[in-house]
Amino acid sequence: MMRCIPPSSDTYDILGIGFGPSNLALAVAVSSSGYNGAVGFIEDKTAFSWHGDMMLPGAKMQVMFLKDLITQKDPTSPFTFINYLHEQERLNSFINLRALYPSRNDYQGYFAWAADKFSHCVQYACSASMIAPIENATGEVEGFEVHCHDLRSGERTIKRARNIVMATGGSPALPCGISPQDLSARLFHSSQYLSRLEALKATEKNPALRVLIVGGGQSAAEIFQHVLHEFPHARVDLAVRNHSLMPANSSAFSNEIFDPASVDAFYESSATIKEHTLRHLRHTNYAAVDEDLIQALYGQLYEERLAGHDRARILNYHALTHVTKDDQFLDVTLRDERTQATTVNRYDTVILATGYNQQHAHRLLSGVDHLLLRHPDGSLKVARDYSLETRPSVSARLFVQGPTEHSHGLTSSLISILPFRAHDILSAASKAPDTHLHDKTALAMECI
Numbered sequence: 323m324m325r326c327i328p329p330s331s332d333t334y335d336i337l338g339i340g341f342g343p344s345n346l347a348l349a350v351a352v353s354s355s356g357y358n359g360a361v362g363f364i365e366d367k368t369a370f371s372w373h374g375d376m377m378l379p380g381a382k383m384q385v386m387f388l389k390d391l392i393t394q395k396d397p398t399s400p401f402t403f404i405n406y407l408h409e410q411e412r413l414n415s416f417i418n419l420r421a422l423y424p425s426r427n428d429y430q431g432y433f434a435w436a437a438d439k440f441s442h443c444v445q446y447a448c449s450a451s452m453i454a455p456i457e458n459a460t461g462e463v464e465g466f467e468v469h470c471h472d473l474r475s476g477e478r479t480i481k482r483a484r485n486i487v488m489a490t491g492g493s494p495a496l497p498c499g500i501s502p503q504d505l506s507a508r509l510f511h512s513s514q515y516l517s518r519l520e521a522l523k524a525t526e527k528n529p530a531l532r533v534l535i536v537g538g539g540q541s542a543a544e545i546f547q548h549v550l551h552e553f554p555h556a557r558v559d560l561a562v563r564n565h566s567l568m569p570a571n572s573s574a575f576s577n578e579i580f581d582p583a584s585v586d587a588f589y590e591s592s593a594t595i596k597e598h599t600l601r602h603l604r605h606t607n608y609a610a611v612d613e614d615l616i617q618a619l620y621g622q623l624y625e626e627r628l629a630g631h632d633r634a635r636i637l638n639y640h641a642l643t644h645v646t647k648d649d650q651f652l653d654v655t656l657r658d659e660r661t662q663a664t665t666v667n668r669y670d671t672v673i674l675a676t677g678y679n680q681q682h683a684h685r686l687l688s689g690v691d692h693l694l695l696r697h698p699d700g701s702l703k704v705a706r707d708y709s710l711e712t713r714p715s716v717s718a719r720l721f722v723q724g725p726t727e728h729s730h731g732l733t734s735s736l737i738s739i740l741p742f743r744a745h746d747i748l749s750a751a752s753k754a755p756d757t758h759l760h761d762k763t764a765l766a767m768e769c770i
């Protein structure tokens with residue numbers, strides 16, 4: 323039985339920062355483990371949501387439905403996707419659907435259903451700004467403070483924990499030369515797509531709207547298809563930096579890279595093999611488009627041409643290098659990667675489907691940076707149990723879910739091994755001695 327701490331409390335055995343699928347899987351693992359430490363989560367969104375701005379109609383999961391929060395580890399758990407369907411009285415219909423890859427919308431509903439069962443353990447609209455060490459009288463770091471900001475009331479608080487599990491998700495990766503401050507209602511990242519689309523539809527009456535989508539991954543392809551559908555008179559360009567849209571490598575043998583055993587093998591590999599594996603299997607995940615979608619897009623472009631329209635183009639080998647904007651237009655510099663020639667095209671809207679950066683969590687670490695160990699290339703050393711390696715004076719643990727591709731491989735930013743990773747983290751956190759953090763914190767403060 324999970325011992326949750328109500329949001330008003332401030333001392334935890336395990337405090338999760340972020341409450342998306344990764345820490346949700348941790349909550350599920352805790353609830354079925356018999357762990358009786360105090361566990362809580364903070365999340366800066368106001369309610370559970372998962373890629374809400376990319377919930378496009380008809381979008382399918384790219385991960386098989388059995389790779390849910392718990393099934394691979396415990397198929398008898400009440401938190402399986404199958405039990406969700408059963409509770410929703412949709413199990414038979416789902417079976418009739420014969421869908422190994424359900425809709426993203428259905429899976430988002432599953433995650434939200436599971437998250438709802440832990441709502442008493444989560445403080446939503448609570449943003450962490452910094453993590454700082456708590457030292458005892460002998461100088462041992464036996465806990466961490468998390469500086470929090472309630473986004474609704476504005477109140478600033480401090481939460482303390484012996485184990486922190488950071489799972490803050492990816493942040494938009496922007497092309498060189500474009501900073502978050504440059505983003506606007508007309509120049510935005512794919513992670514804002516649906517919110518911005520509504521505004522665009524409401525204000526944009528221009529029948530000859532010109533839209534540029536940048537990127538060669540699943541987000542770019544899904545948005546390209548959606549914009550063509552939603553704006554039947556718009557001129558729509560898709561700039562792809564390589565030859566063209568590449569199919570995701572989802573063959574059975576390649577897919578084994580997402581097996582739990584592959585994480586062990588990757589973790590034990592040399593730096594050279596790690597780098598080779600990430601490069602060799604890149605299209606299992608990155609810059610990779612579902613083959614059915616590629617086929618559908620090709621068919622759609624063919625039909626457009628047949629009807630004598632030329633409103634949709636894929637600009638192969640084109641990278642976005644620069645954007646200037648005035649009140650009305652965006653002038654976009656595109657570089658042809660084969661010739662290095664640049665052209666400037668004018669658009670009304672530019673959508674950057676340029677991927678995600680997993681280093682977001684690191685912004686919280688400035689207060690503990692001096693305690694963390696790094697590789698010669700500057701990357702953080704991460705133990706197999708997903709804890710950050712620290713100086714010997716630190717007995718408290720900082721775990722990370724997400725920014726571990728360099729150490730644990732391609733599963734790091736995906737949902738493929740959620741129950742295994744949650745189990746590894748919980749096992750490691752459970753082994754920590756009970757330090758009565760609250761009392762010793764008081765002691766440490768008295769000693770200062």
Ligand code: NAP
Pocket residue numbers: 376381382383384385426496497498512536537538539540541542544561562563564607608609610640641642643675676677678
């Ligand atoms: P992504 O796969 O990382 O693709 C980003 C793309 O942006 C790459 O093709 C990259 O080109 C391109 N790019 C970056 N900078 C550029 C520039 N300056 N000019 C032109 N192109 C540029 O990102 P994503 O498509 O957002 O996918 C991220 C993850 O979300 C993946 O795991 C994907 O499977 C998942 N996803 C899933 C669904 C679904 O389940 N239905 C939907 C959307 C996304 P290079 O290839 O040259 O680097």
